[in-house]
Amino acid sequence: MFTESRFTVIVGAGPTGLTVARQLQRLGVPFRIVERSARPFVGSRGKGLQPRTLEVLDDLGLIDRFRAAGDDYPEMLVHRPDGVTAAWRMDELHDPTPEVPYPNMLMVPQWRTCELLAEGVPVEFGVGVAALEQDSGGVRVTLDTGEVVTARYVVGADGGRSTVRRALGVDFLGSTHEDEQMLIADVRLSGLDRSHWHVWPGEPAFRLGLCPLPGGDWWQLTAPPTDTPIEQLVASVDPAITITEIGWTSQWRANIRMAARFRVGGVFLAGDAAHVHSPAGGQGLNTGIQDGYNLGWKLATGDDAVLDTYEAERLPVAAGVLGISTDLHRRHVANDTDAMRRDDPVLRQLTLSYRGGPLAAEHRAAPGLVQAGDRAPDAPLADGRRVFDLLRGGHATLLAFGFEGALPALPSSVHPHQLTSGEGAVWQSYDVHEPTLLLIRPDNYVGCATTDPEDVVAYLKLLGL
Structure with a gap:
C-alpha cells in the first residue's frame, strides 16, 4: 500500500487547474500544479468570460484585474457580398442590477486569463504525468521527469486528450466530426x-x-x-x-464529448479533461473554471462524502451546458439565420443550480425565488458594502435575516452576518419575507435554507465543518 501524503497534485495549468490551485492556496491546503508544456499558453482561444465566471473571479479577488484587462464584446459589423454593411450585437449590453453586478460577457484572451490566474501560483512548467495508480493509501503519480510522488488527491485538468483520464480508463463519451x-x-x-x-x-x-x-x-x-x-x-x-x-494558430474540429465519470477514488476530472465543447456560446472555459471552483473547497474539507458531491453536482451541469453549446454549433453548421444570437439568458450561467442535489437542504415550507442549491445573489448592505463582500474569501457564510433567537455555535470557517429588516435590498434580492437562516457554501451557492438553527448545525456536519 502507498504511504499517503497530504497534498494534492493538479495536472494542467489552464484556467481550470489554476482555479483549483487558487482555491487550495487561499485555504492553506498544500498542492503541486504541473504543466506538460514548457511555457504558459499563448493563444486567445477561449476569450469570453460569462457573468457567473466574473462572480467567481470577484470571490477570488481578481475581478478588478480582469476588468482592466478585458472589455465588452464589440458590435458586429457584417460585410455582405453585395457591398452593404450591417451592424448588430449578438446580445444587447445589460445594465448592472443589485443582484447581478456583472451582467455582460467580458472579452479577455485566454492567455491573459491564464496569466492573471497564475499570478502567485507556483506552476511547474515542463512537467507532465507519465502514469498513475492508486489504492487506499493514496495516488502514486509518476512524472515524466522520473520523479514519483504520492498524493492524497489528483486533479486531472489536462485537457481533452487528458493523460489522467486515459490512465483511469474512463470513457470519453460523444463524437468527433x-x-x-x-x-x-x-x-x-x-x-x-x-x-x-x-x-x-x-x-x-x-x-x-x-x-x-x-x-x-x-x-x-x-x-x-x-x-x-x-x-x-x-x-x-x-x-x-x-x-x-x-x-x-489552431485547427479546431468538432469534438463533443463528456467523461462517463468525474471521480475515481482519489482522482478527479475537471474542465476539458471531463467535457469538451464547441466554442459556440462561450461555455467550455467557463464551465471548466466553475468545475475548479466547485472542487477546490471540497478538496480542502478532505471529507469523502463531500467530495462525492463534486460529480453529483457538476456532471449534470456539464451535460446540460454541453447540450447548449452543441445546439448552437449545429445552428452554425446549418447556417441558420439566428446562429450568431447569444441573447439566451442561460448562456450567462447565472441560473445554473444544484437544487435537489446532495448539498441542497431546503427546509422552508414556502421558499421564495432563491432556494437551496441556487446561486447566492448580490445586494447592497446598509453599511455601504455588498453581499459579495461578505462572501468573498473561500469561507461559508451564515446570513441571518431578522433572526432574533440565538444563533448556533459556528466554527471559525463560517462567518455570520445579521440582516435587519431595515436592509430591505438584501431581503428583496433573496426573496425572504420572514426570519430566515441561509447558509451560503464556500462557492457562494445557497446550501441550507431554514428557520431552525438546528438545521444549520446538521448541515455544517454534512459539510465536514
Missing part, C-alpha cells in the same frame, strides 16, 4: 478599424471573421479550413487589410 473544422489564429494587421468585430459571410457559410482583442493590437481570426495562406485569405475579402504578423 472531422468534416466540421475551423481555423483560428491570432494576427496583427493594418487597414481595419478596431471598434467592431468584422464578419464576411459567404455562400453557404461565412468566409472570415476578425475580432479585435483587448489589451493590445491583436485580432482573433476565424475561418473555415483552407489551404490558402492567411494573408491571401484576408486580402480576398478586403485588399485594404494587410496582415503584419501571425501568432498562435
Whole structure:
C-alpha cells in the first residue's frame, strides 16, 4: 500500500487547474500544479468570460484585474457580398442590477486569463504525468521527469486528450466530426478599424471573421479550413487589410464529448479533461473554471462524502451546458439565420443550480425565488458594502435575516452576518419575507435554507465543518 501524503497534485495549468490551485492556496491546503508544456499558453482561444465566471473571479479577488484587462464584446459589423454593411450585437449590453453586478460577457484572451490566474501560483512548467495508480493509501503519480510522488488527491485538468483520464480508463463519451473544422489564429494587421468585430459571410457559410482583442493590437481570426495562406485569405475579402504578423494558430474540429465519470477514488476530472465543447456560446472555459471552483473547497474539507458531491453536482451541469453549446454549433453548421444570437439568458450561467442535489437542504415550507442549491445573489448592505463582500474569501457564510433567537455555535470557517429588516435590498434580492437562516457554501451557492438553527448545525456536519 502507498504511504499517503497530504497534498494534492493538479495536472494542467489552464484556467481550470489554476482555479483549483487558487482555491487550495487561499485555504492553506498544500498542492503541486504541473504543466506538460514548457511555457504558459499563448493563444486567445477561449476569450469570453460569462457573468457567473466574473462572480467567481470577484470571490477570488481578481475581478478588478480582469476588468482592466478585458472589455465588452464589440458590435458586429457584417460585410455582405453585395457591398452593404450591417451592424448588430449578438446580445444587447445589460445594465448592472443589485443582484447581478456583472451582467455582460467580458472579452479577455485566454492567455491573459491564464496569466492573471497564475499570478502567485507556483506552476511547474515542463512537467507532465507519465502514469498513475492508486489504492487506499493514496495516488502514486509518476512524472515524466522520473520523479514519483504520492498524493492524497489528483486533479486531472489536462485537457481533452487528458493523460489522467486515459490512465483511469474512463470513457470519453460523444463524437468527433472531422468534416466540421475551423481555423483560428491570432494576427496583427493594418487597414481595419478596431471598434467592431468584422464578419464576411459567404455562400453557404461565412468566409472570415476578425475580432479585435483587448489589451493590445491583436485580432482573433476565424475561418473555415483552407489551404490558402492567411494573408491571401484576408486580402480576398478586403485588399485594404494587410496582415503584419501571425501568432498562435489552431485547427479546431468538432469534438463533443463528456467523461462517463468525474471521480475515481482519489482522482478527479475537471474542465476539458471531463467535457469538451464547441466554442459556440462561450461555455467550455467557463464551465471548466466553475468545475475548479466547485472542487477546490471540497478538496480542502478532505471529507469523502463531500467530495462525492463534486460529480453529483457538476456532471449534470456539464451535460446540460454541453447540450447548449452543441445546439448552437449545429445552428452554425446549418447556417441558420439566428446562429450568431447569444441573447439566451442561460448562456450567462447565472441560473445554473444544484437544487435537489446532495448539498441542497431546503427546509422552508414556502421558499421564495432563491432556494437551496441556487446561486447566492448580490445586494447592497446598509453599511455601504455588498453581499459579495461578505462572501468573498473561500469561507461559508451564515446570513441571518431578522433572526432574533440565538444563533448556533459556528466554527471559525463560517462567518455570520445579521440582516435587519431595515436592509430591505438584501431581503428583496433573496426573496425572504420572514426570519430566515441561509447558509451560503464556500462557492457562494445557497446550501441550507431554514428557520431552525438546528438545521444549520446538521448541515455544517454534512459539510465536514
